[in-house]
Amino acid sequence: VGNRPPEAGIRVPPSVLRDFVQKLFAGAGMRDEDAQTMADLLVATDLRGVVSHGTHQTQGYMRMLLQGRVNPRPEIQVLSSRGATRVYDGDGGMGHLPSSQAARFVAEAAQEHGLAAATTGNHFHFGGAGKYSRFAADAGRIGIAVSSHRWQRQGPILSAATGASPMSIAFPSRDQPPFVLDMATTFVGWDDDLFEQAPFLYFKQLGLGAAAHVLGGILAGIWKSDRIPPTSKWESNQGGFFAAFAVDAFLDENEFYQE
């Protein structure tokens, strides 16, 4: 956390950076259009100033792809669909691919149903959560995106919910930039004095973290038996939860945007 721009460096135009990142992912075996999706999403994250989750991640992603731990050519599938919901399977690839499809689906389906939700599973890292909640905000809806990961099991999932799951909520605002909350569900590291002073702080971060793990993890099926090695060839161990709400199902849009 803490996204300070680097103090020294070379300025690169976004289009050049996008092109470079696209070539890297394609070179690691990804389809051209998937490599393009990766480049678009990562550079967009950089441009919002979230340096930690933009192209900065490329090196780590490349390593996972080149070591054969993440599927470079996944076949993204919709496993099931009911009412305003969908379940996506990422086929062991990068999380950005099924997550951007899921985020687009909820943004569109919310118009008909008033709201929509989708989960994604069986994939690797999806990057910063804010870029997915923004799909909804850009379409004039309220968007939520949460992710979770699988870890070495010791006891039930909830008691181990200490990872820093990302959570984002975005609200559209028409002419102005959308309001986007994009954060990890951890607030502070352990500190005896602080715990003494504000114990609820820790209970709350544990609770929010657990909530993220249930939505983006358990519900997204990251523990499904056929998605855990050695059954699955890929280590891809993450899941996501995406929801969108149509503002005008609840309120006259003009009254909403006035606020």
Place this chain on the structure above:
Amino acid sequence: VGNRPPEAGIRVPPSVLRDFVQKLFAGAGMRDEDAQTMADLLVATDLRGVVSHGTHQTQGYMRMLLQGRVNPRPEIQVLSSRGATRVYDGDGGMGHLPSSQAARFVAEAAQEHGLAAATTGNHFHFGGAGKYSRFAADAGRIGIAVSSHRWQRQGPILSAATGASPMSIAFPSRDQPPFVLDMATTFVGWDDDLFEQAPFLYFKQLGLGAAAHVLGGILAGIWKSDRIPPTSKWESNQGGFFAAFAVDAFLDENEFYQE
């Protein structure tokens, strides 16, 4: 916050307390069945140990009713309905009445649509958020409940989002008690040293508070012109947001409950 049981007091059986509270609300002019709803919800909150938001609140509620600031006989209405969504109007009464209806609606409608959401507006305090997210968890769904209130306006709503909005997420767990996160969106009061040490803590609580205000406040229509005095006779200045997600729209239920 901080629900320690009182050190001294008289133990009262729940049924006797329920009966007493029901009679108080009925005596203040509420319909018998509405008074019963109030008594049921408040005593259930006590029984969960959330002393701050149970029958402890009765005195304040009675004062608002007796002073004519809250409508004792509201006609709860569904203002609109689209797909899996509904908008409830509380007609200036206690928030518990439209909120429990909305929470019941989303718990049921989520079965057909996979998920559902409702807002409530034009009402007073709805009490602790956890009792509404539990409607969904008791029906085997994941439930969310958020509330917000209107305040003296000074500038746009988001910059004033400092109130302690309640937020709750509940997950069903079959034979075991449900996992319920039930909290205010504030973590700690202002502290210069702590801000220096963990600035994100404050940004995050501000962000979560703002998110609660948009969902449970703006979207729920608490700023609608016809719901603000002097247009409205009642001061009822709160709104709520309720959502439920059907576990089995996303995952085999047995796999979910195993975790």
